[in-house]
Structures are given as C-alpha cells and as structure tokens.
Amino acid sequence: MELVLTHEQEDLRATVRKFLRAESPMTKVRAVVDGERDHDPALWRRLAGELGLVGLTIPEKYDGVGATQVERSVVLEEMGRALLPAPYLSTALAVDTLLALDDEPARAELLPPIAAGELLATVAIAEDSSRWRTTDTRTIATPDPDGWRLTGSKNLVLDGATADVLIVLANSPEGPAFFRVAGIASGLTRTPLVSLDPTRRFARVDLNETPAIRLNATDPVAALERIADLAALGLAAESLGVLAATVEMAVDYAKVRVQFGRYIGSYQAVKHLCVDSYVDYELAVSVLRNAAWAADHDPAEFRLAAANARVSVLPAAFRAAARNIQVHGGIGYTWEHDAHLYYKRAKANELLLGNGVSARVTLADRLGI
C-alpha cells in the first residue's frame, strides 16, 4: 500500500488549492449559503475545462484524464477544505456508477459531456432509510413499449434539483437495476430540501410513471456496493479537507488570541483540544490514503478500508469542527465566522450514507463478525 503522496500528486494538490483560494473564496461560498445561487456555472466550466477535474477519473477514451481514486481524493480534500459549493461530488459519483456498471453505449454518450462540464449528473440511490442498499429500495421499475417507467420516491439526492441526468436505483421484475432518467422527464418532481449544510443542495425526487432507460449491469448488487464504497471514500476525502482546515483554524487562533495575559494555546486545556484534532487528522490521513490506494489496487482491502473510512474519518472531521468552535469561543458561534460552515459540512457528510450506527454495522459485516 502507498500511504504517502507522490510529487505529482502534491503538485495537483497545490494547483487545486491555489485555484480554489483565488476563484472560490469564502465570499463566493457565502453567496450560495445565502441562497443567491446553487453554484457558479462559470467556475464549473473552468474546473472542467481549464483544470480537467470533472473528468479526472474518466478514462481517456471518453475524453477524461484517466487518473486514479488517489488523485480524486486529493482534489476532494481541497474542495472540502474550501467548502466548494459545486456539484462535484454528485457528478463524480455518477461517473463512478457508469464505470461500475456495464453499459458501453451509456458511457460513450454521457461521459464525454460530463468531462467537458456540459452535463451535470447525479445518483439517486437512497430512499427513506437513507441507506444505500438494494434491500431498502422501494421504487418500482416496470417495462414499457418505449423502455421503462419508474414510480417511487428518492431521498437525499445530492444536487438532485439541478442535475441534467439522474441515475436511479429501482426494483425491476428481474431484481434491482439502475436506470437513467432525464432531468426534464415527465412525471419527475424534484423538491429542494432545506439542508443542515447550507453549502450543499439536496432534493427529494418523486417519480410517477417516469420514463427511464435501463443501464446494463451484470451484477447490480455488487455494483451498488462498489458505488457506495466510492461514495464513502469521496465523502471521507472531503471531510479530511474539512478536518485539516479546522485544525489549522483552531491552531492559528490559539496562537494569537490572548486571555488572562497569555496566548490561549499556552493553556493545556486549549492546547490539548487542538492536539486532539491534530491527532484525529494524522489518523484520518492514514486511513484515507490506504482506502484511496486500495480502491484501484486491492478490492478485498477496499471493502474494509471504505467501511472503515466512514467509521473513522467522517466522525473525526465533525469532532474537529466542533472543537474548532470551542477553541474560538463566542466568535466561533456567530453566523459571521466560517467555523459553523465546516461544522455543518462535517455532520452532513457523516449522515449522507446513513447514520453512524449503520456505518459501524457495515464495518462489522465486512469484518465477518
């Protein structure tokens, strides 16, 4: 396993960090938080075209970059650090899904425009249990002379109100299957939800006899597991960026804030809060690098490592984000300060694939206990 980034991967990180600092500063994040827009389409085109990030893991034959999950993790870390309000994770998960399934025509049709930043895609997997399991799927797919019709309700669909294409998990007469649904399809109702995390956009997607095209898959259940594991990895990478940012914010503040005549970081009570977050960070980096490496190199290890990333990294980021507010004290609790945005993103990432108990149960299942 490779737990240390290469020089090229560090260069990628530096490039993305510099770009996001310049082009997506907190003032722009705040525009999304305040509801002025869902994301910045001009920025999205540059992420896709100028930086090639949208097609990062798309193979070169579909006009992508053909990079590995390690590179994508690095990019997602930086996006987490910047709290970038863009439909990147949703699109990335749609790419993962197309690559995990076996539908060559769909790949050839959808991946090039996704890579070019011209097509926004997302996945609609979860329903009311919020877990990504075929056994929790109630949406029904029925054959139709022109294809398929879907009826049901999908919950917590990331960027579900704005995506041009949705990849939907539903039960067909032959068992669970994946379908593509156009954002403008008939019988599709997309309801924006009020998110715990105002830098994210979620929607409920109701399908009523909605026309759909089935995506060819030899083993949809195995594909869903792979997709959910890559989603866990992606969320953990973002949360690692959140974690890193909150450690730095807390430490920087503890070095300049004076109370009782001393820098607050000199008090063990405050110093140790900062250290506990830093320790969380060091462990999270280690867990994440292993999982990202395993995603492309060691399928058996990846099943464990992805489940462990959910258990380990996602709550660690929330702990660090909460400690960051505590180190800041009153100012950290204000709307004006950015600390709350990290706190909210960390908790939202923790819950997107199901709650913490479900994360530990999944890990236990994979451990064979």
Next chain:
Amino acid sequence: MVDADQQGREFRARAREWLTANVPAQDTDDLGVAKRFQAAMHEAGFAGITWPAAYGGAGLGEPAQLAFNDAAKDFDLPTRPFIIGMGMCGPTIVDLGTEEQKSRYLPPLLRGEEIWCQLFSEPGAGSDVASLQTRAVRDGDEWVLDGQKVWTTLAHLADFGAVLARTDPDVPKHQGLTMFIVDMHAPGVEVRPLRDMTGRAPFNEVFFGNVRLGADSVIGTVGEGWRAAVVMLGHERVSIGTTVARRSDPLAFEVLAADARANGLLDDQAVRTELAELYSRQRALQLFTARLRQEANAGNPPGARGSVAKLVGALNSAFAVDVAGTVGGPSALAADADDQHAIERAVAMNGAPSAAIAGGTNEIQRNIIGERVLGLAKEPSVDRDVPFRELKVGTQRAE
C-alpha cells in the same frame, strides 16, 4: 549510485532469513536464551547495525536499521533484557561517551554479556524529571551517590545503569544535573522489586546509599546531564517507535472478536458495533505507523509526531479494556485458575493504565505535540530560572 532500495531489500531479505532460522519458536523470558540469542545476532551483524564498527557495531546507515526493523516486525525476539542497553544507554554512549567508555562498555553489551538499566524517574520526579533529588557529591576525584529511583525496568538483572543525579543544587534545575555510569553490583546499591497494579513486578525501586562513582563514570560533561538525558530520551522515542507490539496482545481486535464469538455475543448488534469501533481505532493506528515508516524510508523522520502514535496507543488500550469486559463473558470477571487466556486478558485489562503513563503521560505527549508539532506557546515556567534549592519538588503538604 548504487540503488539504495535494492540494498535495503537485500538487507531485509537477509535479516528475515536469519531471523526465521534463529528466533526461538516459543516466546520466552529465559535469560540464558536471551544472552545466547543476542550474541548470535551480533555474530550475524544484526546487533548495533548503526553503531561504529570500531566498537563492534555493523557501521551501517539508518536505512539498514529500518530494513531490519521491517523484517523483525513479524517475530517475537527474545531480547527484552537488552532493550534498555541497546535502545538507550548504548546509543547515548556512542554519542557522548569517552573513548575508554566506548571500548569498555559497547562490545560486551552487543555480545549480550552485560545488561543495562536507566535510572531517571524518582518518586518526586515523574513528568518533571529535571526536578530529581538524587545527589552526587564530589569526594576528591570521585563522587558519592545517594537517593532513590523508581520504575526502573531490568534493574534486578542489570550489571550497569545510566543514572541522572543532581551535582549542583545552587543553579536552576536543568543546569545542575550530571549523568553517570553506576555499577549495579557496587556496595550501597539496593534493588527492590516494585509490584505494579497488575500484581506483577516488572519494575524496581533502586536505593543508593553512599555509592562511590569513579571520575571516569561521567557520561558527557559534569553539569550537562540534562543534555545527556535529552539525547537518551531521543533514542528511547526511536526505540519505542520501532518496537513492534507482540502479536499475542489479548486486547487486539482479532483476539477480542474471537472472544465475542466464543461467548456467543455476535448476535448482539451493540457488541458488533463496539468491536467494529475497536477495529477502526486499532487499524487507524497501524496505518499511521506504517505511514510514518514510509515517510522515514523516503527521508522524512517522524520527529515529535512519534508522540501521536504513543498517545493513540494509550487511548486505544483504554478503549479496548471496555471492549474486553463486554466480550469476555463471565471469565472477564472471574475465571478458573487454569484458564490462561482469561488470566492474560485480565492482566492486560489491569495493565492498560500504564500505557497512558509510562514513557511520558498522555498529557505530556499532548504538550509535546502541541508545542513541537503545532508550535503552540509553552506554559509560563515558574521554576526555570530559580536555583533548585528554592523549588518545591514532588508532593508537598499544604502549609
């Protein structure tokens, strides 16, 4: 340039081959086995890998040591009596010792003929070692040593010790210390076993009463004992970082998961999630130490980040005690006298607090990480510039 990776691989392969052929199959605490094994390891060129060849070392670089450590992590080496000598005292003599000290002490240590201990901690000086009260007073060319040390690993077996003593109480505490070599068989040295809370006695108390030390017993310079101690503790951190946990740890996830299975507890979702959490924490620490190793191999030594591993290991042990209680069934509370597994588990459960104290408490580790890694301000020091004589030390009664 010869391919360094290639050399490392060859050294690792040679070490693995030798260890496979020579490490006793049954892990043992037998002293004779330990001495013979240490001698054989020296003969094969795997003892003192980075020590100078002039004193019996192999004279190789750090990468060879790392390659050996990597090979050794799959074995239980029976070298525990030499851990302090090889890991701390020997390297400090290499760094600071006189020509005579190096020639006299290093070769027998490498050959497994002499055992060493380290004498820093005192009842009044734990985290604050520099406040120690054992004193060495000049008498002509010689010194006279009086005082008490505690938590001394291996003192009951040791031939020599590296002792830190106060030689000048009229200067601030860090400035008045000197490190000496003490003959543990000399008149006036008394070693008493110290029972810890597990009921075992792996440590000792050591009492010095009018023990005479020769002028040639000073390690480094008189009055610069703190510097010598820092050098030695630096070697300790490296040796803790490179010592690999014994495979048969009763608090390891695999062992506790097997306990849960044996006790029919895996139908309970709460038990399963607790075990999953334990796996997650232990796995994260494994991956962190593996990452530090990869960084070290690439030329970035861990420095004070090694304290993260020490701290997390202690926190994980404390958590594992709770899991052990959960999965152990009735035998976690009371077991038949011949239930070796349950008794080893009980010892490990009762021994967990030591991980958070020995080698620097969790609080001291957090201070080290906070100040040296994160660059946070130190607490103001009230004792740094005050003559030691005027300080409060250890446990005081309220006035």
